[in-house]
Amino acid sequence: MPNKYTFPQDLEKLKQDVLNIIFPIIPANGVSSAPKDFMKIQRTNAGKYLPQHYLVYFLLKDLLGFDNYGRSEKVAWSIPIDFKGKVFLIEHRKMGLGLFASHEQNKEEEAKKIIQLINKAVGKIKPYFNWRASQAINSPYLNVENHSSVIFERYHFFLDQYKSILKTIKQLKNTEDTAALIPSPQVLKLNKQKEWLALATIDAFFSWTEHVFIHLAILKGKITTGNQVAKLALDDWQSKFKLAIDITDGMRPLYDHLCIIKEQIRNYITHGAFGKKGEAFHFHSPIGAIPVFIPKQKEEFQFSFIQKAEIQDDEAIAIIEKFITELWSGSRKPAHLYIQESYLPSILSLANDGTYVKAMKTPEKMENLIDRLCYEFDNASNMDW
Incomplete structure (x- = not known):
């Protein structure tokens, strides 16, 4: 994959390939069951193995266009994802990045699979990160x-x-x-x-x-x-x-x-x-x-x-x-x-x-x-x- 893309021409092709890599992770857009009460969700143990927060954000939001709930108290960003019909949140909080699940049931096994897929996708799109970095370095927003x-x-x-x-x-x-x-x-x-x-x-x-x-x-x-x-x-x-x-x-x-x-x-x-x-x-x-x-x-x-x-x-x-x-x-x-x-x-x-x-x-x-x-x-x- 690292040698197959020319940016920005191949962005859509890369997006489709990455969606295939992370499937069955899909956007939780419009899912009414997505937890809105952040105090009632729990941090999963598997979440500590997520890549750096900016890599996850650029993967899910910047490249793939997943929804972001935005900022809230002590939360920089919050992206809901759907994994086999179950909703999880990936949040960057003051205490660090984490994968959060509803407290109603144990979702640790699903969480481990989510982390594996995200890490795999991040490892595959290094050329995309390099391209975005080259764009940033030409700007004054540094x-x-x-x-x-x-x-x-x-x-x-x-x-x-x-x-x-x-x-x-x-x-x-x-x-x-x-x-x-x-x-x-x-x-x-x-x-x-x-x-x-x-x-x-x-x-x-x-x-x-x-x-x-x-x-x-x-x-x-x-x-x-x-x-x-x-x-x-x-x-x-x-x-x-x-x-x-x-x-x-x-x-x-x-x-x-x-x-x-x-x-x-x-x-x-x-x-x-x-x-x-x-x-x-x-x-x-x-x-x-x-x-x-x-x-x-x-x-x-x-x-x-x-x-x-x-x-x-x-x-x-x-x-x-x-x-x-x-x-x-x-x-x-x-x-x-x-x-x-x-x-x-x-x-x-x-x-x-x-x-x-x-x-x-x-x-x-x-x-x-x-x-x-x-x-x-x-x-x-x-x-x-």
């Missing part, structure tokens, strides 16, 4: 998960560890013999650990910015569809930066420094740790081994004996901290409230209709939007319609 706060916690964890060990090293140096030419073994060990923590801090910072820049671009109305988000996610760091942030005179030096840090330190970890300055090779010369550097090139390798200026770990972290302060200043202050503090997803329809751009004008406008969205999300999660 939420983009916001993990910025969690990723930033990782950065801060390593930063705090780095600063702690740096403080310990300074204290030890103050107590050691200042005339000693070689640091103590303890200081040497701590210096190595400090370097590791610096690398981890820098790597965590760039991971965070890769995520934050996408959300900032959404809030500024620069990207409004799922396809644009997916494309930007695959773009390089510089492209994300330039779309999310206007490189003004004040931001230009920070951007230039961060590009160097990313190439020398972050990429050093990511691409095999061949050297912070790209010293992957040593040339056999009459005067001994000479490092050969690999400058960053997008199209082809160009080798050199000339190394670029190096930014030390301590300096790199100071630049990063300065950038974070600058990032959330001025016109980007409202974005900090949404991206770092609200835990809300970025909603592409709000980027598409200009809601985010309006909220970005002042922190107060953004706070009002956050309050409204949190209220709506709370109601939805509690199924308080």
Whole structure:
């Protein structure tokens, strides 16, 4: 079945094939005996083996057109089905998806057969789900998960560890013999650990910015569809930066420094740790081994004996901290409230209709939007319609 359909031309053919697969499950349209009093029906044990709620909904309602009773208190949707003359309900409640039956008699055996047929149908129509997903990704009716706060916690964890060990090293140096030419073994060990923590801090910072820049671009109305988000996610760091942030005179030096840090330190970890300055090779010369550097090139390798200026770990972290302060200043202050503090997803329809751009004008406008969205999300999660 996966290779037999072309959408949307073959939707009706797929529908008929799936109806054959799930028979004797049929719509309970117009069946007067369908239970309307939800308090008198019972959740079946077999219902816990249903697929994810959205797969069941798209199978029965979206593809097959079964009736949906709609929302009610603590219920998102409710689809009645007929199985050999007996009526069941498949409901997505606050406590989860379930298959429900009348309390008058034990219908567990029938429930097991229903679950088997639904799982079989869901497994057979994966191409349909993929087609619907491709339709959705081209639209603005998507939420983009916001993990910025969690990723930033990782950065801060390593930063705090780095600063702690740096403080310990300074204290030890103050107590050691200042005339000693070689640091103590303890200081040497701590210096190595400090370097590791610096690398981890820098790597965590760039991971965070890769995520934050996408959300900032959404809030500024620069990207409004799922396809644009997916494309930007695959773009390089510089492209994300330039779309999310206007490189003004004040931001230009920070951007230039961060590009160097990313190439020398972050990429050093990511691409095999061949050297912070790209010293992957040593040339056999009459005067001994000479490092050969690999400058960053997008199209082809160009080798050199000339190394670029190096930014030390301590300096790199100071630049990063300065950038974070600058990032959330001025016109980007409202974005900090949404991206770092609200835990809300970025909603592409709000980027598409200009809601985010309006909220970005002042922190107060953004706070009002956050309050409204949190209220709506709370109601939805509690199924308080």
